[in-house]
Amino acid sequence: MEKRQVQYQFDEQHLKNSSKNFYDPSKLRTEEMVLNLGPHHPATHGVLRVEVLTDGEYVVDVTPHLGYLHRCFEKHAENLNFQQIIPYVDRMDYVASMNSEHAFAMGVEKMMGIDHKIPKRVEYIRVLVAELNRIASHFIAVGTYVLDIGATTPFLWVMRDREHILRMLEWASGARMLYNYIWVGGLYYDVPVGFEERCLEFVNYLKPKLQEFREMIIDNKIFVERTANVGVLPLSTAIDYACSGPVLRGSGVAHDLRRVDAYSVYPELDFDIPVGKGLMGSVGDCWDRTYVRVEECWESLKIIEQSANILLKEHKRDRTFDPQALVPKKIRPKAMDFYARAEGPKGELGFFMRTNGKSDIPERLKARSCCFCNLSVLPEISKGVLLSDLIAIMGSIDIIMGEVDR
Structure with a gap:
């Protein structure tokens, strides 16, 4: 009996001493499992593989594998002259082709030193079509995002309204998505007669629709609970990863190249830069990015x-106006290294160009993809979240794989 009592006391003491290592519930880890997540979004094309290390329903670590699409944009561009590159630019972020064309054309014009000679009517038309395309891109981003987290009706609404934009851009350029409309030095063609009036009609049509969308999604209790305080991106982390666009502005900083670089005619227009304020949760969460x-x-x-009214009143249509008047027959800039950037719907889209002064084909052309940088921050904001929240975080970044793996 005495031996048994001693043995019992020894076992009890052994449990107390070893509880710090094995019996502490806070340090007890269940069996981890590696999952291949995705694709879950129409823009990933089955080529974004997210390797997730899970512990039950919780995410331990995330590794996004960004490649496997291989558009080879840069190598294509290094075998074409500058005007021929524009259709390839369209195919990077193909839901915002006008914005990509605008960035590339302005970059080449600055490199050639003719940016200050572009007619005002051309500049306002460029801004007009680029902002139409910006709305269409955001509709895809927000519409598919709410579809990812369980809502169907808003997706149908935004696709209905996006169709109006695509038809107007098709009316102007002849193409539905890949436009080849903004050329170096000008435009493919002037906008059709009545285009400006149609844009004003669309503005009046969309305002009440956007208000409905805001009430149904942004202020919706279920949407707020699914996105507020989820995937919080601190401003310092966003800067470290070179994030831009709504992903950066959702973290509270009003950094928009349309204001910072003041390119084209944006300095002449009145508009604000929305930023995340943490109205429903923490600054920089999924809700803030969608709100922006x-x-x-x-x-x-x-x-x-504003652009449509200015085109109708100040820079009117003229039979003598030729949108291709400054389009050079051959683009042969001096030997230099040059970088140009512009604000796309998803962030800073930049182009680095190296020329030798002897050829109209760039020696090197590198695209700085905002989607690539934004997606790279995914592991930093996904650790410790629930698996269902990881889907919400991925959708809030808004990526197009054609630009990620270019």
Whole structure:
């Protein structure tokens, strides 16, 4: 009996001593499992593989594998002259082709030193079509995002309204998505007669629709609970990863190249830069990023309305106006290294160009993809979240794989 009692006391003491290592519930880890997640979004094309290390329903670590699409944009561009590159630019972020064309054309014009000679009518038309495309891109981003987390009706609404934009851009350029409309030095063609009036009609049509969308999604209790305080991106982390666009502005900083670089005719237009304020949760969460995109649609409507009115009143249509008057027959800039950038719907889209002064084909052309940088931050904001929240975080970044793996 005495031996048994001693043995019992020994076992009890052994449990107390070893509890720090094995019996502490806070340090007890269950069996971890590696999952291949995705694709879950129409823009990933089955080529974004997210390797997730899970512990039950919780995410321990995330590794996004960004490649496997291989558009080879840069190598294509190094075998074409500058005007021929524009259709390839369209195919990077193909839901915002006008914005990509605008960035590339302005970059080549600055490199050639003819940016200050572009007619005002051309500049306002460029801004008009680019902002229409910005709204269409944000509609895809927000519409598919709410579809990812369980809502169907808003997706149908935004696709209905996006169709109006695509038809107008097709009316102007002849193409539905890949436009080849903004050329170096000008435009493919002037906008059709009545285009400006149609844009003003669209602004009046979309304003109440956007208000409905805001009430149904942004202020929706279920949407707020699914996105507020989820995937919080601190401003310092966003800067470290070179994030831009709504992903950066959702973290609270008003960094927009349309204001910072003041390119084209944006300095002459009145619009605000929405930023995340943590109205429903923490600054930089999924809700803030979505809020910024919806508010940017309102600001784009302001720009469209102002641009259309200016085209109708100040820079009117003229039979003598030739949108291709400054389009050079051959682009042969001096030997230099040059970088140009512009604000796309998803962030800073930049182009690095190296020329030798002897050829109209760039020796090197590198695209700085905002989607690539934004997606790279995914592991930093996904650790410790629930698996269902990881889907919400991925959708809030808004990526197009054609630009990620270019």
